[in-house]
Amino acid sequence: MTTFYRNLMILRLIPRYPDKIDSTTIAMLMKRDGISIHHRSIQRDLEKLSQSFPITCDKLHKPYGWSWTADSPSLDIPAMTPSAVLAYRMMADFMTDQFPKEIHDQLKPHFRYANGLMNQTGNETFTEWPNKVRTIGRSQPLLPPNIPAQVFAVVADSLLEGKRLSVFYRKRGEKEPVLWFVNPLGIVLHDRMISLICTVDNNRQLEDVHQISLHRIVEAMPQNEPALSPEGFNLDEYIASGAFGKHTGDETIRLKALFEQDAAIQLEDTPLSEGQQLTNQADGNVLVEATVADTRQLRQWLLGIGGRIEVLEPLDLREELKEQAIKMVSKYA
């Protein structure tokens, strides 16, 4: 059993193609995990495993480097249940237009596994599987900005390892990128963009917290030094403080609004909040009451419903919408 377990471990230690690992490192990691095995045996294992799995070895230079081929399918253990497979497939479809292409590519081998599983499941009638799942976005599709795979890889690595990194960053509207040294604090996916939250310290002097859009990073270079981080930084608080347009993180308002019948239907299925109340009015409208966060998204959503809704409370929100409506009319007049 030790043999089986060790081989499985070797398979998991081997990275996907651009990366590689040598037998000595494997032996070391094994030892760290309490598995004592002779170096020679690992060499033998690798040789054997590479015959049954898509594992290649770079023998050009001396500590041989082993890696899975770039496109080797990922295999999950335990295997997915059919419902997990379906959920996975839906997620994959959903993600396609949510994530920048390069990042989606990172996940492809894992998604492909779910696809492969389905075809394998016996039923030959099911090669047409991809034609059976679709997702329809709720909001206007916008094209996600381009993020070079290299940039994302370096940022992910640095964030994961808690290391500093340097970037050539091109500010909005400027031509020439500038070199920045940054300490990563977190990463935020918003709209279709990805931002690195970090402190900039070109002179190893901590400065304010910045947001850096990944798609404006021209090149990222890992620095092999631990990242400095300001005392008591908290990503949730940072977001709540309004960094991404949310007015408040915690404060909520009690929304009262009259919806026309057909606009209210969706709220029956997908309510605004836990305690949402729908009351049919005599005139056919529906009074909606719910406690929601006071955000920009709320305003956008209410506006998007157009003339089929009338917000009653809170009063200042009502005023805001009224102003917007008047402004719209004046534009089109």
Place this chain on the structure above:
Amino acid sequence: MTTFYRNLMILRLIPRYPDKIDSTTIAMLMKRDGISIHHRSIQRDLEKLSQSFPITCDKLHKPYGWSWTADSPSLDIPAMTPSAVLAYRMMADFMTDQFPKEIHDQLKPHFRYANGLMNQTGNETFTEWPNKVRTIGRSQPLLPPNIPAQVFAVVADSLLEGKRLSVFYRKRGEKEPVLWFVNPLGIVLHDRMISLICTVDNNRQLEDVHQISLHRIVEAMPQNEPALSPEGFNLDEYIASGAFGKHTGDETIRLKALFEQDAAIQLEDTPLSEGQQLTNQADGNVLVEATVADTRQLRQWLLGIGGRIEVLEPLDLREELKEQAIKMVSKYA
């Protein structure tokens, strides 16, 4: 090596908890795949594997049933690269409020793997990892409807295997569920709801294509019969024909609109379409030209921007927005 491969295969054949598999079935499946091994050996393998992996055996009844414990983490081979891990983590965070809870639960073991990996990666400083990734939705959050795990499992299974199923379905606004026999054609994720596209054939007579919202299915029962499907059904065409509010699937319009400066900024990063053009006007506004699909989502998005935009073309779209604006003003007046 055969031994290793066989054991790996056994691990993959064992399902997650509610399901189970007995040694005879495993032996049969092995044989089908060309691996000839004595039944007895498989019994021995199972016994040994269960000592090193979270595998349990139901020994109450005689063909013993083996399964992974419900919460056993999934392990991916080859292991994920750091950037895949990060992408995965972002996706998981994003999904939390997109999918019904039950479905999200299906994926949890797979997500947990990515989480576990990160902690394992050596750096102890990184237990605070979950605090480093956040997603901020673009649109108003609505609570996803509840879908019983049983319902989703049966639907997924039937769709996957191309089988009929029967459901107790409660129509919107009605109290009592009704029994329907349906042939699944596809599944669509829209807004926060999930719909099964299918034909209903209570008397084995094919009828029109229906949409069934999963959260209105009270109970689903698999029927062990192949599904009937109408000739030449195509999910994309079905969607394009307007089933989910999209006006057209293929027809696009040339949108011309004046955006106020701050409203136009986001289009620099995430354009509406490939060929989008932004032109700064003398008065500070930005003229946006893009070719987009003529959908409900587009209208909602344009309305959501409120008074900071003026649509110039196409004229009928301009009229539509104008009407909505007038209607809004009249409501608030």
Place this chain on the structure above:
DNA sequence: AAACTATGCGACAAAAATTGTCGCACAATA
């Protein structure tokens, strides 16, 4: 350029494991 170290690998014998087989006990089923 020389000395030194690290790595890969063939060979070999001892040790360990795997394998097929048989028989018995007992549960499930007819």
Place this chain on the structure above:
DNA sequence: TATTGTGCGACAATTTTTGTCGCATAGTTT
């Protein structure tokens, strides 16, 4: 009650695995 299916202990033959040694050669350091 008879019959079939399943689990499991035991055993010996066979195969695999393991640690070790030595040598050749690739990298690295001095």
